[in-house]
Amino acid sequence: MNTSDDSRPFDLVHELVTKQLEGSATEADQQQLAAAVTGDTDVRREYIEYMQETAHIASRLVHPQPTKSMANSQVLEAFDSADLAGTTHQSGRSFSPAIAVSAVVLLAASLAIWQVFVGQQTPATPTLIANQSHVATLIHSAGVVWDSQHRAVDELSRVSIGQKLCIHEGTLKLVFDSGVEALLLAPCLMEVQDRDRVYCTYGRIAAKAGPHGSGFVIDTPVARVTDLGTEFGVAISDSGETEVAVFEGEVDVELGSADQRRQQTVSTKREHLVQGQATRVGRDGRSRRIQSIDNQRLPGVRDLAPLHSKSPVIAAVRDNLSERRPESRMFYRIVHAGLREDCKAFVDRDHQWNGVSEDGIPTDLIGADYVMPFNDDKFADDLEVRVTVAQPATVYLFFNDNIAVPPWLADKFQDTGIDLGLDEAAHRFNHSRRLAVGPAASIDRTFSIWKCVVDEPQDLVLGSFERPDDVQLGYNMYGIAAVAQ
Incomplete structure (x- = not known):
């Protein structure tokens, strides 16, 4: 691989892919690799060259099996039957049989999704285009229990138009040829209707569109959701009631069943939702606001895993705005065990929480x-914001330092004397802002950390605050966190 001009793409790909092959990649590593490959032409080129080189080495360790596909189980069978010894890469890196197995499996996955990254078929993937009804690839499954009445699908298998995916437990990750990533959470019944359209009878689906994935449609018994370049989640109950939440970008939601939409029997026909907005569509085809959404119930496609598996502390959040603004569709997102460096702070901005020093976010808050x-x-x-605390806990509030402390905060909370930083992304009031990675790297605002000890489950009521004297300096909404006692 030629890295004489600039070694940075090679270094990134080498480090992250090697971790995957050796089984040491964290979920954050996998997220970084996916983001790098989808977002940078140089990294994509280095990635495929690296995987081709790795596969070439692996192929010298495996006897060809032309009559078999390269599914995970078949690759493992080939290695089980071969007498393999470790070999060495030309650069001197050790290349073990275990890594060779992973290399072939990972290459199969990379070739299956490579057409998504570059927007075209590659000569190395002729089997992927032999059947024109194939429109997606199942790239990952976890803890899946398939319904006995529907065909199970192996990892790295292609999915066709008309195919139904029905699971009782676990999760499935699909990549559509249009560039859309979809995460299915059980129980779920979904039918693939086209390369950019699915029908979900019940279940939960999170979808993230790539640069060419706009226009992806999820039909449900009571609504049609059309992606307009975004990441969003859809939850459909057994009765068909549909919840839609936009995590990034925007979607159109057509209200009512297919018959209702054709007959135009619904008074409000369509809603346009943007980042931070959500709606619930009932069987009558009418919609109303969803006040809060838990990331455990409806995660994003690339959400990081919770930092622990303890019981949730924050059960719900709601406010008093619906009475005054019934058209509002903004929602609070509850992130269980998710507070960490560079975590997203608001639903309608891409700002991130960070430690103000190299020591990072205070350890008591990590995993809150x-x-x-x-x-x-x-x-x-x-x-008026009501936070339902489900168990005895310490509740924290992050309050912008350039704002006068309101009475409700001083009465209920105690200033810890510790600060937290906010790294601001570009937004409508300041287009020059840029995010950085890690603590203290780009702190645009400083927040004081206040705490309140809650001895039993209860609703904790928070309030509003006065704007600062100089609004040109900028200010932000407060943050909320909780840790079980």
């Missing part, structure tokens, strides 16, 4: 449940 409110609520007068 936290709430992503909408930053625009900083403009709301007489705001």
